[in-house]
Amino acid sequence: MSVKTYVNKPLNELTIEETAKGLAEAVFTSREITEVCLEHIERHDGEINSFVTITADLARSQADASDARRASGKTLGILDGVPYNLKDVFATDDSPTTASSHMLxxxxxPYNATTYRNLRDAGAVLLGKTNTDEFTMGTSSETSYFGVSRNPWNPEHVAGGSSGGPAASIAAHMSIFSIGTDTGGSIRLPAAFCGVTGLKPTYGRVSRFGEIAMASSLDQTGPITKTVRDTAIVLEVLAGNDPLDATSSSEVVPVYSKELGDIKGLRIGVPKEFFGEGVRPELETVVRTAIADLEKAGATVVEVSLPAAIHSLAAYYIIAPAEVSSNMSRYDGIRYGYSVEREESKENHTLYDIYAKSRAHGLGSEVKRRIMLGNHVLSSGYYDAYYTKAEQVRAVVREEFENIFKTENIDVLMAPISPNIAFKVGEKINDPLAMYKEDVLTVPVNISGTPGMSVPCGIVDDLPVGLQIIGPRFGEIAVLRAGAAFQSITNHHLQKANLLS
Amino acid sequence: MNELSRDDIRHLSHLSRLELTDEEYARYATQLSSVVQYVAQLQSVDTSSVQAHLGVTGLTNVLADDVVREKGTPADIEPMDVINKAPRHHGRLIEVRAVLGGEVGAA
Structure with a gap:
């Protein structure tokens, strides 16, 4: 099929807003843009490995159904007919879900995640499942059983993680949007590394039913897109109470896409601790320039202090592994997933062997590290020193975030996403602690339960830098408004990854 | 308490039901020790104002009505669709190895 263009772009490079407009004007059909995306994946994904599963037949049937609805005047809304992908942790009953693990x-x-149902009910077209660190545990997508996702800006570098597949697939324009999950930075960090927009909503804003759990007091689902305006559109469809997830909030869902006004009067707090030791100077300059651009456009900038927040990473590496050790116990070789019981040799295993061997063969190193770390910090004798202390620090951090927006009268906080740009594949894989420290600036947002977004704000050494925008709990409007304003006065989000140029 | 030995890892691997090799005991001892040393910084945070850890999610208990869900509603799952995923099953029962009398792995 000849490549069609719209607004001077190949169809796979369109935003959600552009796709919806093109479909409404009948310039192209959902089937046509779906075929363009599938062909682009087929031709280029070998270079970056962003997809784990491609659901071509499902995508074609969903696209045809969308076109049929449109022909009979029964379109479901702005996402109807728009091709997207899901991080490989959302349960769907019509394609495999593996969490990028041998275990799965x-x-x-046998059922569908609420996020998938919401998107399917909105008419969106599923192209496939995208790569993640195994069970979302990682910062580089290198712990995936199916291989690392590479950065479309430079394939020698990582795409980031754990939502490395989703972020790379958007930077390389293999889908119009993607859905990721963020427990300690897993949407924002890869979005920053790949130069795309990614939002972790407030804890509880989006249902996690059917999302494979990592650390249940921290996990949250959110969009990865090409623009902030698109993020607002997807969040509207994902957000809201779900009777199947008791931790989903019944807080009213605003029409986010109608709230993206200008930033006159916007007050930005810049937490000095987030620019501290370890942050690369060139990256700090790019982020501070971005904040200055917003100041010139009418925002007010004040320096603030979050002294406890920098200890969030230490609390995280107690709380998250503790919850991992519990959540991962369901993979026991008895009920589903990999089991030595399925192997050819009929050895006379004991029940203990079934557990210990199935988990040893089915799970990778990072997952094993976190399970054992979790069992260590929860052990009697250590519990108070580790787990109780970490929960108390979490309470302090949470209060610090709650107070800062009130006492300083600010709407959002702005900071870098990470201390460094995307590192090289293999550079940190043998030093888990060095890898963990990449999340030092994203984890405070998970520990405080607040919303945080990454928007592209410049380039260092030919790789993208992300600006982090943080709001108060359920303050997504302020975050999206600030991000949309930034993208209306700058062009960083329009820069194209080298894979395509 | 900031150093994990190979024996500690052996004990944790047993608690975790993970069969490891000798090489893994040594590697995880080094790696987990460095993480445990890093998280020790928490002791420097003043948490005297915090009462014992309470829920930090801001959510309260949610109770559902005790009614049978209609067929075809979300999360309505056929029992056999679940049981068929098990490596060994007998009709509607999942089969496991003997629970009592089996060996109790190295502790």
């Missing part, structure tokens, strides 16, 4: 290779869930 080939597993098809």
């Amino acid at each position: 290779e080939g597993w098809v869930a």
Whole structure:
């Protein structure tokens, strides 16, 4: 099929807003843009490995159904007919969900995640599942059983993680939008590394039913897109109370896309601790320039202090592994997933062997590290020194975030996403602690339960830098408004990854 | 308490039901020790104002009505669709190895 263009772009490079307009004007059909995306994936994904599963037949049937609805005047809304992908942790009963683990290779869930149902009910077209660190545990997508996702700006560098596949797939224009998950930075960090927009909403804003759990008091689902305006559109569809997830909030869902006014009067707090030791100077300059651009456009900037927040990472590496050790106990070789019981040799295993061997063969190193770390910090004798202390620090951090927006009268906080740009594949894989420290500036947002977004704000050494915008709990409007304003006065989000140029 | 030995890892691998090799005991001892040393910085944070850890999610208990869900509603799952995923099952029962009398792995 000849490549069609719209607004001077190949169809796969369109935003959600542009796709919806092109579909409404009948310039192209959902089937046509779906075929363009599938062809682009087929031709280029070998270079970056962003997809784990491609659901071509499903995508074609969903696209045809969308076109049929449109022909009979029954379009479902702005996402109807728009091709997207899901991080490989959302249960769907029509394609495999593996969490990029040998443990779940080939597993098809018996039910659908609420996020998938919401997107399917909105008419969006599923192209496939994208790569993640195994069970979302990682910062580089290198712990995936199916291989690392590479950065479309430079394939020698990582795409980031754990939502490395989703972020790379958007930077390389293999889908119009993607859905990721963020427990300690897993949407924002890869979005920053790949030069795309990614939002972790407030804890509880989006249902996690059917999302494979990592650390349940921290996990949250959110969009990865090409623009902030698109993020607002997707969040509207994802957000809201779900009777199937008791931790989902019944807070009213605003029409985010109608709230993106200008930034006159916007007050930005800049936490000095987020620019401290370890942040690369060139990256700090790019981020401070971005904040100055907003100041010139009418925002007010004040320096603020969050002294406890920098200890969030230490609290995280107690709380998250503790919850991991519990959540991962369901992979026991008895009920579903990989089991030595499925192996050819009929050895006379004991029940203990079934557990210990199935988990040893089915799970990778990072997952094993976190399970054992979790069991260590929860052990009697250590529990108070580690787990109780970490929960108390979390309470202090949470209060610090709650107070800062009131006492300083600010709407959002702005900071870098990470101390460094995307590192090289293999550079940190043998030093887990060095890898963990990449999340030092994103984890405070998970520990405080607040919303945080990454928007592209410049380039260092030919790789993208992300500006982090943080709001108060359920303050997504302020975050999106600040981000949309930034993208209306700058062009960083329009820069194209080298893979395509 | 900031150093984990190979024996500690052996004990944790047993608690975690993970069969490890000798090489893994040594590697994880080094890696987990460095993480444990890093998280020790928490002791420097003043948490005297915080009462024992309370829920930090801001959510309260949610109770559902005790009614049978209609067929076809979300999360309505056929029992056999779940049981068929198990490596060994007998009709509607998942089969496991003997629970009592089996060996109790190295502790």
